[in-house]
Amino acid sequence: MKAVMTEDEMFQAKDDEKASSDSISDSPVFDFINSLSPIATPKPLGSAQSVQLFKSSDLVPASSIFTSPQVNPQKEYKPRTRYGYAQLSQGLSPIYQRNQIGISSCIELSGSPTIASENCSPSEYATILPSKWPQPIPLGSEILGDANKQDTDGKADHSQDVGHVKLSSTCYDQNGIDQLDSSTSGRNVQENELTKQYNDDLAACSLNHLISRSGTGNAVMSKSDLSLEAQQLSWKLRSDVIFSKLFMPMDQGNLEDSRRKLFDGSTGCYIQSAADDSHVYYAGAAEGVATNHDPKMLPSVIQSQLVSNEYFFDTFKIPSDVMALSEHQCGGMYRRSLFNEKVRTSDLSGQSSSNLHHANICGDNYMKPPRSPVYALPGIGLHLNAVASNASNNKPFTINPPLPPELNSPTTIVSCSETVAVRRKLQNGDGGSCRRCSCKKSKCLKLYCACFAAKVYCSGLCSCQGLNNHTHEETVSCIRKRTESRNPLAFAPTVTRACDSGSDFGDDSNNTPASTRHKRGCNCRKSSCLKKYCECFQSGVGCSMSCRCESCKNSFGKRKGVLLLATEKMDKGAKAKGTRSKEEKLAFHKQDVVSQSGDLTSTEDLFATPSLEPCRSSILLPSTCSEPPVSTVGCSSQLHNSQSPMKADVLFSPSETCAMEPILVDGSSNIQEVSSSCTTRVKVVSPNKKRVSSLQTGTGLSPIGRSCRKLVLKSIPSFPSLTDDADSEPH
DNA sequence: GAGTTTGAAACT
DNA sequence: CAGTTTCAAACTC
Numbered sequence: 105m106k107a108v109m110t111e112d113e114m115f116q117a118k119d120d121e122k123a124s125s126d127s128i129s130d131s132p133v134f135d136f137i138n139s140l141s142p143i144a145t146p147k148p149l150g151s152a153q154s155v156q157l158f159k160s161s162d163l164v165p166a167s168s169i170f171t172s173p174q175v176n177p178q179k180e181y182k183p184r185t186r187y188g189y190a191q192l193s194q195g196l197s198p199i200y201q202r203n204q205i206g207i208s209s210c211i212e213l214s215g216s217p218t219i220a221s222e223n224c225s226p227s228e229y230a231t232i233l234p235s236k237w238p239q240p241i242p243l244g245s246e247i248l249g250d251a252n253k254q255d256t257d258g259k260a261d262h263s264q265d266v267g268h269v270k271l272s273s274t275c276y277d278q279n280g281i282d283q284l285d286s287s288t289s290g291r292n293v294q295e296n297e298l299t300k301q302y303n304d305d306l307a308a309c310s311l312n313h314l315i316s317r318s319g320t321g322n323a324v325m326s327k328s329d330l331s332l333e334a335q336q337l338s339w340k341l342r343s344d345v346i347f348s349k350l351f352m353p354m355d356q357g358n359l360e361d362s363r364r365k366l367f368d369g370s371t372g373c374y375i376q377s378a379a380d381d382s383h384v385y386y387a388g389a390a391e392g393v394a395t396n397h398d399p400k401m402l403p404s405v406i407q408s409q410l411v412s413n414e415y416f417f418d419t420f421k422i423p424s425d426v427m428a429l430s431e432h433q434c435g436g437m438y439r440r441s442l443f444n445e446k447v448r449t450s451d452l453s454g455q456s457s458s459n460l461h462h463a464n465i466c467g468d469n470y471m472k473p474p475r476s477p478v479y480a481l482p483g484i485g486l487h488l489n490a491v492a493s494n495a496s497n498n499k500p501f502t503i504n505p506p507l508p509p510e511l512n513s514p515t516t517i518v519s520c521s522e523t524v525a526v527r528r529k530l531q532n533g534d535g536g537s538c539r540r541c542s543c544k545k546s547k548c549l550k551l552y553c554a555c556f557a558a559k560v561y562c563s564g565l566c567s568c569q570g571l572n573n574h575t576h577e578e579t580v581s582c583i584r585k586r587t588e589s590r591n592p593l594a595f596a597p598t599v600t601r602a603c604d605s606g607s608d609f610g611d612d613s614n615n616t617p618a619s620t621r622h623k624r625g626c627n628c629r630k631s632s633c634l635k636k637y638c639e640c641f642q643s644g645v646g647c648s649m650s651c652r653c654e655s656c657k658n659s660f661g662k663r664k665g666v667l668l669l670a671t672e673k674m675d676k677g678a679k680a681k682g683t684r685s686k687e688e689k690l691a692f693h694k695q696d697v698v699s700q701s702g703d704l705t706s707t708e709d710l711f712a713t714p715s716l717e718p719c720r721s722s723i724l725l726p727s728t729c730s731e732p733p734v735s736t737v738g739c740s741s742q743l744h745n746s747q748s749p750m751k752a753d754v755l756f757s758p759s760e761t762c763a764m765e766p767i768l769v770d771g772s773s774n775i776q777e778v779s780s781s782c783t784t785r786v787k788v789v790s791p792n793k794k795r796v797s798s799l800q801t802g803t804g805l806s807p808i809g810r811s812c813r814k815l816v817l818k819s820i821p822s823f824p825s826l827t828d829d830a831d832s833e834p835h
Numbered sequence: 836g837a838g839t840t841t842g843a844a845a846c847t
Numbered sequence: 848c849a850g851t852t853t854c855a856a857a858c859t860c
Contacts, residue, residue, distance in 0.1 A: 545854065551844055552854050591844090627842065636857055637841045840858065847851075 538563040541570070548572035549583045551594055559584065559595055625650030625663075633658035 539554035541562060546552040548562050548570020555562045555572055561580070562572045572580050587594045625648060631637040632655045633647055640647045646661020647653055656662045 541855080543855065546844095550854080552856090554856080594844095629842080631841065631857095635841080637843095639843080642857095836860100838858100838860080841856085843854085843856100845851100845853070847849100 538566050541566045541568045543568040543570050546570065549580065551587060556580070556584075557595065626653050627651070628653040628656070632656065633662075 537558075537560045539558055539560065541548060541553045541555045543550075543553040543556075543566075546556075548556050548566070548568050549572060551557045553562070553568065553570060553572060555566060555568070556570075561574055561577070562568050562570055584595070626633060626638045626640045628638045628640075628651075631641075633641050633651075633653050634657050636642040638647075638653070638658065640651060640653075641658055641660065644660055647656050647658045647663035648661075649663055651663045653663065
């Protein structure tokens, strides 16, 4: 009883909060925002209902639904907060806070309240609570076939027998499984075994099924609808920071030149936006450096992210009346017009790509029309991997595994021709977003299957023999749930932003907004993280502390490896002892000495020693690197360039971070990092391998300072532990 | 296109 | 948790 009262108190507080928001809803600002929803939602019903999201009065008090004393709404909301809703709401507007409330409440409501309250045991409530759902509702995947679709669709199908333990769904009873099997022409022993195995999941699925069996679907928004609407708003609210980060404050005199380089696809620039922020990787390095990165040499993922001139030239033309941007605005204070967003997305949803209008991020036409139909589509928020893996393979556009809202970046590189199709696919729930898997034994029901892992259904484009399709969507749903129950990160994005973390990179507390890291880390051995076997490499990100790779040579950034840790330990030990053994000194010195020839091979060899391997600086000489783009340019490159007669390699000593990444710093706030990154124990060695100088490469020396490119190296915090992540609240 | 290699996923 | 097996993609020829 006490718990119930406590719960009531909480809901009372919630009601108060809603009441407070009601006053907000009367404000012109709210009306304005509310009128902006430009993206045509896949389901008209969802759109209509989404409006109700903002009407707190429409929200059924959660207390009327969940009476279980075990429910702790605050706790249950936490994961959602973790995924960024709260973060967004804190920083942006009370409107989104309202939305957040709506999301939380309505998602819980998506199951029939009657069912939830009458037919579920207290323990079952937890299953229905949003936190128990695999993850925040993504834009694409749900619509593209996530079995949560059944939450809405299933309402009609399963509107009967509510409360029965045994349900008629194929997913939840043995008969259904049998039917499933019989429906599969290629039924065999293995499949039977598979079925048997999956039966274990049926019980767990049944609870979720209760949600889908809501018989009162009229007043309840589906999760898809909710999420879509929420994300639309999210993107709208967040999108205006995208290009302000893309275009860092630059010296006006060099602005255009910098931009030209920035968006010159031929030089290997690409934008990555796997995370909350737009990521600009300028593979071309700083000016004067012959990086010569052939886009073809990029991993397919990255190739697809190449941003051509056309991209910006064509896609960011906007009506001047709605978006008059000046150079000044580009300099750092640009904020995209929500109106323009509306126009653009409306065009997107309804018309051909030729009608696309995109925010002219800089208002001028410094970029000439090019060839590649690749462009970024702010506002869609698809995961970069989704785009990447497809563009490179000429595959149909795929939606990546759903991302938490904070990871759904508004900026995504999407091929122009694909965009409209994608919209359409979202609306149709079409399975055309498959990954063209070739699974056989896994039946596309394990993470081996790229489609399954991406939470999309296989399609005719796949050469698989799996069951991951609409026909077996409920089974797929069950398996997904089971998979996720085993590994909560099973469907997590492989790449996520590093600023989620900050914990495991030791002293580097500078979260790099533009950096990404592989979520789980690779375990490469033979590939040295230089082939697509390596997920990090494939995703175009550097390895992090989360990785357990050996001989990491990931050109996107090596992890802070064993040596670094060892040497740090060694240093500490030496300090403690007051001396260091000759062997240690020798080994340590070995790292400092770099051939003047700039022969990377020799450098590689130098660090080929297993004991040394992981810590080699991520800096690779562009001129000698035949591998995919070196993401770490900037400082080192500047050094290299400025010391061109010497062609000296630059290594960071072990005390320096090994995971470096070029970023475009956002204004003066990060200027300090330029110098700090470039001055720390950088050693240049003469041809005769004598140390000739210890460069102090401040902004004055570096072309960075001259060009004001603001392309700098920055230490990349690697990924946080999941625990930390889960426990930490966004700031 | 077949065979091999690779590393993640799954299993024990 | 570690070792092994399975699996499908990446890679090589």
